[in-house]
Amino acid sequence: MIEVYKKIIEEYEKQNDKVKIELITDYGDETKIKNDISKGEVDLIGLKRQQIIDFAKAGMLTDLTQFFIEKELDKKVYEVSIGYGLYNDKIYGFNDMPLTIEFFYNVDTFKKYSLKEPTTLNELLDICKKLKARGVTPMEVGALDNWTLAILFSQINAQTTGSIEATSKYNSDKNGYLTLKGIDQSFEIFQKLNTSALSKGSIDINYRKSVDDFIKGKVAILPAGAWATKLIDEIKPSNFNYSVFTEPVKFIDEPISMFAGAGGQTIAVPQKQKC
Template sequence: MKKVHLVILSLVAVFLVAGCSSNEKAGGNTKEVEIQSDKALKVNWKKVTPIIEKDTGLNIKLIDTADITAYTTNIKQSLSSNTPPDVFTWWTGTQLADLVENDLVADITDEWPDLVKLGISDDLKEAMTFDGKIYGAPLNVIYNGVIYNKAIYDELGLSEPTTLDEFMDNCQKIKDAGITPIGIGGTWQSFVWPMVLMGSLDPELYDQWTSGEVGFDDARVKKVFYYWAEMIEKGYFSEQQQDQGKDLAMKEVAMALNANNWSQGLVEDYGMTLGKDVDIFVLPGVKKEDKKTIFYEISPFVISKKGDKEQALNVIKSYYSKDAQKEFAKKTGGSAITDIEIDNVITNKMLEVAGDSENYTLKLRYYEQFTPEIVNQSIDEYWKIAANPTEKQVDDSLKTIQESWVKVK
């Protein structure tokens, strides 16, 4: 009988221990915070993680997934399970709205003022706010511009363009010199040039388009895509690149539309000096006096509804410390807080113009504006246009996207 009692007591003890372990993870007593990301945090946080761990007394478990499709699938599945990550990186716009609508992420509205006091811009909350509540905190803010090889520009006597026509003239002169004017990366990058061209040709149309006020098959939208198709037909774009940085550094291409912090890779991988070997400008409008449009993206941290909110916020707050931000900026060329000196002249240049509201306007980039299904479908259709830059292909592709958009918007 004693043996039976001992066995029962042993089993109870096992279940109690297991239960305590599980509750610790769910209830906030764990010493570990799991962060999943598609932003290579194991590399970019190599010197940040020790600062946060020392500051908070927590252990940080980083899980990186490079493939965006796999990452998106993994996060959505884990959020529906009982073991989601405490924190994960995501996107703003419809992608975040989808998680909010399904009650999968934590509301941090009450904690937002504390984050602003640590140095993040209060203006950023708009991109992460739904129904008056805030659901994200920035990992960093990224501004897109035309990054160009200065040696090519200098050799050909070119200057940063002040109008769209001047930009096109530069493209033609570069092509005439036997150099591909613009490099374009593979996978998702098919949308970037239609986006920035609309920002230059008709910025108000961009707002109407992304809000659903006008469709993909609207005549004005088609006009922008015809403009892009004509540029492709003239040979202004490369084939899909495997390594944009290498092609730009080796003068295979003269320009690439990319994020300001992408420039950091040109320094680390190819020894380029920012401001001397490579620089950046915002694609100009039709007229010199037109406001230039800067497309930005926020990579937000999001806290799982089932995760440990208190500990997750402690990690995020520690990340906004000056010491952590300086290390992140050294590695990536970007930061989340505004009151910090960054050793990256391209990022500093974009921060300066982004704050010039008289001459520049900020717009959230295309990728975050539509539902994931429409974004993915449109990326595929835009590559069809890139491969066959005719007005018929433009019409067919935009019609296909519009038919899908009508069903989901």
């Protein structure tokens, strides 16, 4: 990603010969980030979603809502990109590289057992039941890396609760999250998948092992972010055929959103920027 930014900067400077941009890449220390934002040392900064919320609440980021409206960026940028910079109905930035959360599946296994891509929860559970009956593990996540469970849960919660509701309870205690609209339904669906679809061994393996089991044909379905494509392609056998469900699985009748996404960093403007 650094090389991409270097290229963007290079092209921008060619068109604006009086502008010189310095790319800083050593922002792993959150204390340094806070200090530089407070001092106005940076004009644009890439932040994690959690930091966007924390810094926006602290009044350290510029509200870009009006800018997005005037430039019609709210119509041109992917909604998931804006969602990463959204807090309390205000836009504080946009995600530079949003990636969707998908269900990868073994194409040959589906063909072998005459299975079609599911479009609803019941269809997905029915497929898992048929796979189990044939001795095939339906689905696996590397739960030792607990973010893999969050990936699966996010697909459900995007439909039942939505990101705006979830963000409103950020840093709440347990009771605060329990009041979220649709959260009970999220856990009920998650429990159904845990009981009927997920490999019982998921808790004992990490993300890399779950991908390895998938490309070896041990598991039919892999819930993962779009970034898994890179690892799958690097380690899969030449004859391994895979795809993703063309349409998101509909877990409830009236989803708030049909798509779940993840992203690395969100570009924001510090309140005390100098330019």
